Each structure stands twice: as structure tokens, then as C-alpha cells.
Amino acid sequence: MVRVISVDAERFPIAGVFTIARGSKTEAEVVTCTIRDGNHAGRGECVPYRRYGETIEGVVAAIEAVRVALEAGLDRTQLQAVMPAGAARNAIDCALWDLEAKMAGASVARMLRITPAALETAYTLSLAEPEAMATQARANAARPLLKVKLGGENDAARIRAVREAAPGSRLILDANEGWTDDNVAENIATAAALGVALIEQPLPAGRDDKLRHISRPIPICADESVHAAKDIDSLVGLYDAVNIKLDKAGGLTEAIKLRDRAREAGLGVMVGCMVGTSLAMAPAVLLAQGADYVDLDGPLLLARDREPGLVYDGSLVSPPDGALWG
Incomplete structure (x- = not known):
């Protein structure tokens, strides 16, 4: 047929x-x-x-x-x-x-020979002025893991504002390539002093070699600098972890290879997402089983999701039902 x-x-x-x-x-x-x-x-x-x-x-x-x-x-x-x-x-x-x-x-989980469980996902705070980011953080301070979008001037003030507003949450900072050679060391030092857990892609892809030569008291995670498994060798010694996104990798097939290659190289694994619906997150939930960090909050940022969608309980996201995907 x-x-x-x-x-x-x-x-x-x-x-x-x-x-x-x-x-x-x-x-x-x-x-x-x-x-x-x-x-x-x-x-x-x-x-x-x-x-x-x-x-x-x-x-x-x-x-x-x-x-x-x-x-x-x-x-x-x-x-x-x-x-x-x-x-x-x-x-x-x-x-x-x-x-x-x-x-x-069968299910994709069965095809992958895994028994998936609910995962704790980060919740993303949008880039804004420090006071506005503090308001976002305060409203989500009960969430165990917050991802903080940065990349503007005066990011140190934003980090401090979020930390004060959400003292009990673990923090991931995501600069989206927005820091510079002049401020990256200062921003990393501020993050370390405030107990940040992870920093994503502080410098532009292709211009991030400075990370080899500065103090890294916090793990640094590649995002824009990594797409596929072939990229891993060039990241060893430069980054401590990689953010795997299905849209960058070109699907679950390559993303699995990338995850496995990253682990072989001793790198931590984050599974992340673009802002999409539960249909985009569903395969990533299976990929993220056993990941060090999970950032699959896309549907939580939407005013309207697909029906049926993934089930979120606070910051816990459950594996997909077959009616959605897989």
C-alpha cells in the first residue's frame, strides 16, 4: 500500500x-x-x-x-x-x-527497550529586566529547577535577582551565545557564588575556545555548539555537558546516537526543546530517560496545547500516551 x-x-x-x-x-x-x-x-x-x-x-x-x-x-x-x-x-x-x-x-518505549518514568523538567524564565525576572522566579519558586534566560547587559544583576526570589530552586543559566570574552568570566564567577548548577552556551558557537582557558567552577553545557554525534570529539575539554534537541539533531534516531556518544566521552547530558507542543516533547521524554538535566517545558509556556497532550504535575512530566505519540 x-x-x-x-x-x-x-x-x-x-x-x-x-x-x-x-x-x-x-x-x-x-x-x-x-x-x-x-x-x-x-x-x-x-x-x-x-x-x-x-x-x-x-x-x-x-x-x-x-x-x-x-x-x-x-x-x-x-x-x-x-x-x-x-x-x-x-x-x-x-x-x-x-x-x-x-x-x-508496540510502543516506541518497548522498541527502545526502556520502561519510562516521569521526569523532573526545568521551567524557563524569559529574559527581562532583573525586577521582572525576580517576579517570574517568585511565582515559580516552588519548582525545583528553573532555567534562566540571559544574554543581555547586566546579567549579574539578573542572576542575583532570580536567586533571591527563588532561594530553594536549582538554577540553569542559558545565555544563548549572548556573553562576550569581556564578561564571561565575571558572569561565571557570579553564578558560582550564587550556587548555580549549570550554564548553557555562554559564548557564540565557533567562538567559544576561551572556555578552555578560564576557570569553570560550574559545568558548562554546549547547546548551539552541538548538533550531532560527529560534533562530540571537538567539545571534549571545552564543555562539560551537551544539550540535545531533536530539532538540531534531526530526529530521535540521531539524537540517540548523540546521547550515547556524549556519555562515552564522559559528558553530561541535557535533553532540551524549542517552544513547541506536547507532540514535539513526546519523543524527547523517552530520549531523556536517565539524563542529567531535562528541559521539556514547551507546553507549559503555551496558552493552548494539543489534545491529548503530555501530563504535567507541577514540574513532573509523564511519558506520552500512545494517543499522542509513540
């Missing part, structure tokens, strides 16, 4: 405004790929990311470019060879995982 492929661009409103060092957004723009084979259908969601030159239109076009091959039966292994890593491949790869599980009458 010939497969039927559909591609949809969708928008989900964010609760308020989400701001990082590169700009602000009020909605999550996603692309969903659905692959039908007889009575079974698999879905995958991706979030095009302008940081890597991706757009909704470009991702849709990239999926359409392999439509004939997908309809003819292109599988996940073949997909890795015909498409580069990125959002478009992620949507297809996750749809193929979902379809494979449904056709086999």
Missing part, C-alpha cells in the same frame, strides 16, 4: 511573551508531518529555528522534496543519508518512529 504524506504549518499561542537573547515571540510556529500507511498514521512535530536559517516555508519545502521517496517506503536509516540534520528531518523521523510503533502494535 502506498503511503500518504501530509504536512501542516500550525501556530500555538504562547502565554504572554517568550524572550531570549535573540528576540521575542508570542506564538509557537510548528510544522507537523503525518505519514499514513493503511489504517495507521504516525506524526512528528518540528520547530523551524531562524538561528539556523530555517523558516516554516523552507521546512515544508524540504519535507515535500522527499515526499515521493517517503511514499515509496523510505525508512529512518535511509532518511539519515538523504536529508541533513535539522527541523524538517526531525518531523519526518519522529513520524516514522510513531508509524513503526503503531504498525507493530
